[in-house]
Amino acid sequence: MAAGERLRFGVEGGGEVSALLSRPAKARRLLVLAHGAGAGMSHQFMEMLAGELASMGVATLQFGAHGSPPLTPK
Secondary structure, eight states: OOOOEEEEEEETTTEEEEEEEEOOTTOOEEEEEEOOTTOOTTSHHHHHHHHHHHHTTEEEEEEOOTTSOOOOOO
């Protein structure tokens, strides 16, 4: 799966939330994925899940919880 679009959203208080939008061609649905405790949005499982969903035409928006480290380039 192609790498998603890296996004950042401002939050109240001046912080930012990192996000990764994976949007396959002709996607008609979007699933928002929030990472769990101890695993970030670039965790292998999250990437695998986003890839499987993309193969079924489902876009995903993964985001890091407030206070989590930003998405790092690979």
